[in-house]
Structure formats: structure tokens, C-alpha cells
Amino acid sequence: MSWFTALLVAALALALAFLVLPVVAIFVDAGPGELLASLDDPGALDALWLSLQTSLTALALIVVVGTPAAWLLATRSFRGRELIVTLIELPLVLPPAVAGIGLLAAVGPRGLLAPYGVSFTLSTAAVVVALTFVAAPFYLRQAQAAFAAVDPTWLAASRTLGAGEARTLARVAIPAALPGLTAGLALAWGRALGEFGATLMFAGSFQGITQTVPLAIYERFSTDFTGALGLSAVLVCVSAALLLAVKLGFRAAR
Amino acid sequence: MLAGCGGRSEQLTVSAAASLKSAFTAYGFEGMRASFAGSDELAAQIRQGVRPDVFAAANTKLPDELYAAGLVEKPVVFAANELVLAVPADGRVTSLSDLTGDVTIAMGAESVPVGAYTRKVLDGLPADERAAILANVRSNEPDVAGVVGKVAQGAVDAGFVYRTDVRATGGELRAIELPPELEPEVAYGVAVVKGAEHPERAREFIDGLLSGAGRAALDRAGFLPPPGT
């Protein structure tokens, strides 16, 4: 093996060790029995249930509003389209703390829309708002790309066969774009499940109402490290499953 | 945590309670690099092997625990603080008993000192009053800065914080004193971490807290002298 190849292998080994070790450590630091036992407290179960609820609600909102929006962006060109796309992608690069500040400034108790009766305080709804804000761009971007990749002659064919634009979207575009849409969904869900900073700032942390799994991990970390490990392990497994879904979605799209 | 290459003065790594932020920054100790967070989180890091030079907590319990575990040198009490009820300057809450009504409250999580102090105060109340107040809590924040933030944003009507935190808001928040018989003893402990990189500088830092520029900064921020002085 040449020295250069050895260098390449060493680099990969290093990267692998660095990335894999923390994840493996979560499962190895405490035994599986301890991990499972740590999940058996109402706070942990509340957090898991809350994370599931809020992330799925956010996802539903994202899909229902985001799919037609992505379709519009993908199939029509109009003035200002590029600007709109950039604006929609902005939350992707915003640090979560900035996202939290932004949400407070917009729909917080003293936010821009508060005088008009639109504001969220420390409630489950506020969690859903925060998750939707940070996760939506992941779906929108994937969905837009997936729709843009649909063969335009398919859409034209559908129109000549008697289907209006709405039916074409439902019967041709969405099925054809499904792998990409699924990948976008999985990415958005993963992001929503992992959201911490914006949720803490905007919705607070209260068991059963706003304390999602990442917030519960943070609370447990100083006093109940095993409990933190247990919840982390669950989140790792869920995230791994979602990543798999993304990969399968992308492969099906090719 | 940078090694001292590149600077003439050595660095000093400090892990300090969130409520100490403005005072320690005003202290102006040369080369200080501090992280401010809930004292419990910082203590947990030290248990996991993180080695700052100095650990300053918003209670004495955490430094004592670490001392018993052999992770820090003998702690020293360097300041006292007062737990108060913070409300917006134009808030409608005027006393602790108002909290049993139709209000929303934020407090620290159980494991963070400000949260522990708060629960000690509530434990001194009649059971039904205590239950009514707890039922109005909307958020258990990981550190006192979070509690201050929630009250300042108007997300809750009131929050349990330190008097120094209210002062630091420059008039945006108002402090309501707690009944003296309920007021807990809020003593801040500081210790040199065993295995620290700069133990000498650490001791200098602590000395300054007790009777130097640090003491002056603490006074200016509204901290009380250590109990018993």
C-alpha cells in the first residue's frame, strides 16, 4: 500500500471513529437493561409521547401547506421566484437560537402579530410552531426539486387526457415525485424531532406540555445521566430509521 | 479551552452559574474565559471529566458534593443572593399570594439551584397554596437566564429569579420580595478544580472575588456579602 493510500485510510478511520464513537457510547455506557429501565418513568414517557405528537402535527401542517407551495414554485416561473425560494430556505441556515428569537419577535407574547390576537405562549401549540418553522424548509426544498424533476411531458399528457391541473398534481405529479417527497418528509421529521434551542426559547420546558425529548435529555443530563442516555438511545434509533427512509427514498427516485 | 500559546497572560477557564454572568464579566480578570449555565449542568460536566480551572455555583451544595467526590479543592463561600419574584415593570402580580390566582409562572428546573431554592420557598407554604402555585407553572427552565427571559418576553406573569438578575435588566423587570421567613439562604460557593491547568491563577481569581476587583463587581451587581460577614 502506498503512503498516500495509507493516509487516505487513516483519514477515513479517524472520521469514522469520531462520528461513530459518541453514538456507540450512548448504548454502551450503561447496559441495555438500565437504559430500558430509565425509560420507565412518566417524564420520559411524556417526553416521547409529546415529541411524537408535536412532530407529527408539524409534519402534517408542512405537508398540507408545503406540497401545493412546492408545486407552484416548481412549475411556474414568475418575477421574484428566486427571492421567494431563498426566503423559504432561510431557516435552514439560521441557528436555532436565532429561530427562537425570530419566533418570539413574530408570534411571541409581545410579537408583531400579538396586537392582532395571534401569539403563542408556553404551550404545545407553540412547540408545533417552532418545529414547523425549522423543519418546513427541509420538506419544501426536497418537494420542489422532486416536482421539478417530474417529466413535463407526463404533465402535458395528463392534461390532454382530460385532467385539469389539480387532478394532474394528485394523479401524476405526486406519485411520480413520491420518492423525493418521502425523502423530504423524513428529513423534516428528523429535524423536528431533534429541535431544541428554538423550542426552549419560544415554548419553554414543561413536562407533558412542552418538554420534548431533547429538552428532557437536557434536564436529565445533570442529575440522571442514565435517564439522559436512555432517551438519547431512543432518539438515535428513531433518527437512524428516518435516515434509512431517506436513503431508500433517494434510491427509488433514481 | 486554549493552551496559553499566543498570549502573554495565561488563560483561566471558569465554569460559573448563569446569575454570575454580568458580575464576572465586570470583574475583568485578565485572560478569563467563562461559560455560564445552570450550576447543575456545569457540575455534571466536571463529573464527566471536564476540567475548568474554577467552578462557581449558585449554591454550596454542588461545590460540597464535588469536594466530597474529590473533584475540587475545598470550596469557599464568596457571595450571597436573594431569591425574589420577578414581574414585568407594569405587571399585575404584587405578592407571592397573587400566584395562586389566574397567573402563569416560570421557575428553574428542580436540579438547578434557583429551582431548588424556589421549591424550598414553596415547601414553606400551606399545602393548598403550594399546589395552586405549582399548577400555574408553565416552564421549568434549565437555568435562571431562561426564567428571566420568559418573564421579560411576557410569556409568563412572574418568575422566581435572583435579585441580581432583576437588577441586570435595568428596570425592565421589577422585584417583589418574598416573606423573610420563607426566604432561603442563597449562598454561592467557588472552588479550584482538581487537575486544573492553572491552579495558581485560579486561587488569584478566587482571592479577587473575596476582597478585590471581583468583590467590587459583585457588590455593584447587587450581590450580598457571604453570609456571616
Next chain:
Amino acid sequence: MLRVEVETARAGLALGFEVAQGECLALAGPSGAGKTTVLSAVAGLFRPERGLVVCGDVWLDTARGVDVAPERRRCGYVFQDYALFGHLSAWRNVAYGIDGGDRRSRALALLERFGLTERAHARPAELSGGERQRVALARALAREPRVLLLDEPLSALDPRTRAAAARELLAVLRETGVPALLVTHDFAEAAQLGDRVGVIDGGRIVQLGPAAELSARPASAFVADFTGAVVLTGVARPGPDGLTAVALDGGGEIASTDAVFGPVGASLYPWEVVLEAGAAPSSAQNHLEAEVVSITEIGGRARVALLAGQPLVAEVSVAAVRSLGLAPGARVVATWKAAATRLAPR
């Protein structure tokens, strides 16, 4: 009947034509000439600056602001790459445009007519090129359209399949009896399928008429170049000297270097044909006695339409015309090389 007028700035088009019931009009021209734009305009997928599309009803009238949406026009459009929906089986593709509870049985009946019953449940990716073409055709016919639009219907097929597909398409066109508009860059395809051929050059139809006429009497040098090959039909079998002997329908025998046997179309380009007065021997290997039908001069060239059992076209210089004393009715011998004779199965 279909009546079309289209003017666009984008493709520089300005043309108009009519297609009668049961007629197939083939628009032929080089790629990029705007042929697909015409189809899109008829289907309602593209709105020209100025246009008129009438098919029974007025589908497009820019002057009066009428623009019927594509889903409400009744066009059967066969796209160049068929545009079959990959996520639907063959019968579901065909049934896509049909409303009503009996859509499945009607779709299957259509597939049966095209001999695709066993493939009804296959996805497009599992079908061969020829099968996909037939599914696309069935799908276009499923809605009983008022006009058929075909975009290069044979170009995606390999030569062997192309012959069978062409035969089938001709049968379908005759059966449905609706006007059909076909666009192609291949004049041979246009000639084979179209009752009339319109050649598009510079966004305009420069000549419109039966294919034979365009070949024999091209209106311009462009048309002359575009309407390339002459096709003679016959039966091929192995011949002497390793060549293929083709017995032409209507009499005569020629040779080719292509090893294709059975019923064939023998194609050659008019400019490869040399005209001689008598049976004077020359190095070329194919000789056909023919009678001059017409002579059309364009530039310095002349297109000479001949009849030799089958129609044949030669392109020679004007000088050659003079020196041979060619005139309608004159008898000449058309000669060309065996290697210049291309055979394709028929």
C-alpha cells in the same frame, strides 16, 4: 375537420392549414423548425401570439380571446417519447383518460385490439419500445378524440419494429376517421404515413401536397434536399457476386450490397441516379429503363420524375437534361450503384 393557424414570435412560426376528416397531414421539417409547437398549440399546451384552432368547436381564437383549456379539448396526443405514466400499469395508463365505471373493460378492450392483453398489467419500464408505442396510441384513442396528434411516432423505434408500427398506425388512422396531424423530421416517415405532406422551412409551410409531388416537383431547393430518398418496393434474395438481388414490384431487377432478404423497400437518393440515353454500359450496376414524366428545374439542378414500373426520381444537372434532350415521354436508362441502394424490411 381541423383548421389551424399559428403565429408565434418565439419559434418564428407563421402557418395555417386544414386537415380533412380521415386525412393524415404530415408536417415535416428539420429539428427545431417549430413542428412540436404546432402540435402544442392545437392541444392547448401552448398559446401562440396569434392563432386559430377549430375542430368542430372553436378551441383557440386569440382574436376573440377564446382559449379552451387542454383538458376540455378532445385531442389524442402521442408524444415523442410516449410519456407513459411510469407508476401506472399499461391498462391504467390507457384508462387514465376514460371516465365512468366501465373504464377498466374499455381499456382492456383497447389493449386487446393492439395485441397487448398479456401486457395489460405490466409497467411501462417492463415494456419494449414497440409495446410502449402501442400503449401510447391506445391511451390517446381511449377518449375517442376528435383529432389525433402524433409527434415523431416512429423515430424512437428500431428499424425492424418501425415497419410493423407504421403498418399498424396506418390501419388505426383509417379506422378512426378523425383528422390526424403528424410531425416528423424524417421525410420518408411523412411520406409513408401522411396523405399530404407539408414541408416547414423558416417557420412557414413552403410546400403542401402528396409526398410524391414534393419529391418530383419540389418548390424550392430546400424541399428538394429535404425530400431525399426514393423508395422502390420489391422482394430481395441472395444474388450473384455476394450481392442481394431485388425483384421490383412492377418489373425489373436491381442489386444492393445490403444483406436484407424478403419483402423490402429499396431506397436511393435522386442525386445518386445517372441518366443515360441507351443501354450504354457504365460502371454502375443497376439499370432501369424508364419513361420521363416531368422535369423540374431548381437552381442549376433538375428533378426528373420517371416511371419504371414504379415511380422514380433522378436529380441531374440542367446541362445533362439538355444534352440528353430530356422531355416528358422520353425514354432513358436510370443507372446507380448497388452500394447506393439501401434495403429496409417492409
